[in-house]
Amino acid sequence: MSGARKRTPARVAKAPPAEPAASRYADPLQSLGYLCRINFRQFARELERRIARHGVSSGQWRSLRVLWEGDGITQRELSERVGATEATTVSMIRRLVRDGLVERRPDPDDARKVRIVLTPRARRLQARLIPYVDEVHRIALAGISEADQALVRRVLTQMSQNLAEAAARGRAVPRGTRHGTGPGTGDAD
Numbered sequence: 704m705s706g707a708r709k710r711t712p713a714r715v716a717k718a719p720p721a722e723p724a725a726s727r728y729a730d731p732l733q734s735l736g737y738l739c740r741i742n743f744r745q746f747a748r749e750l751e752r753r754i755a756r757h758g759v760s761s762g763q764w765r766s767l768r769v770l771w772e773g774d775g776i777t778q779r780e781l782s783e784r785v786g787a788t789e790a791t792t793v794s795m796i797r798r799l800v801r802d803g804l805v806e807r808r809p810d811p812d813d814a815r816k817v818r819i820v821l822t823p824r825a826r827r828l829q830a831r832l833i834p835y836v837d838e839v840h841r842i843a844l845a846g847i848s849e850a851d852q853a854l855v856r857r858v859l860t861q862m863s864q865n866l867a868e869a870a871a872r873g874r875a876v877p878r879g880t881r882h883g884t885g886p887g888t889g890d891a892d
């Protein structure tokens with residue numbers, strides 16, 4: 704076979720990679736995550752506009768809301784309930800103390816703990832600021848029936864529980880992964 708030409712196997716044309724299936728959530732207005740996020744931002748903007756008149760920032764608002772429900776909690780508890788890191792919470796507490804809204808008090812039973820206690824000024828602010836929550840809700844919910852509002856609350860509560868359970872089981876997809884949130888994914892919109 705010295706003069707014979709070597710035959711190479713015929714090249715099999717590879718099929719082009721399959722296009723990813725179009726997600727029903729590719730349209731942001733079909734994505735519940737996206738709709739929740741834009742609604743949150745709009746609620747927050749409207750509320751911030753109102754509470755700023757009283758010298759309260761959005762971060763302070765979140766802390767005050769938690770403290771109005773449970774005054775005298777520890778820094779760690781406040782951090783967990785607000786959903787912030789402890790470092791962020793320490794900075795927020797400093798600003799709340801500076802603005803005369805809270806005091807730090809040692810825990811009478813455990814010297815390692817510090818309790819965060821509302822001042823009389825912060826308690827008075829509750830009566831002034833909470834009506835703004837009602838006002839913003841009235842604006843947002845105009846034209847939506849009580850039944851639809853109840854349905855939305857049930858659905859959002861169930862979604863939150865589902866996501867919390869998935870995270871607790873370690874099944875939540877990490878940020879920046881192909882199917883998770885991160886650049887190019889719209890932050891799980």
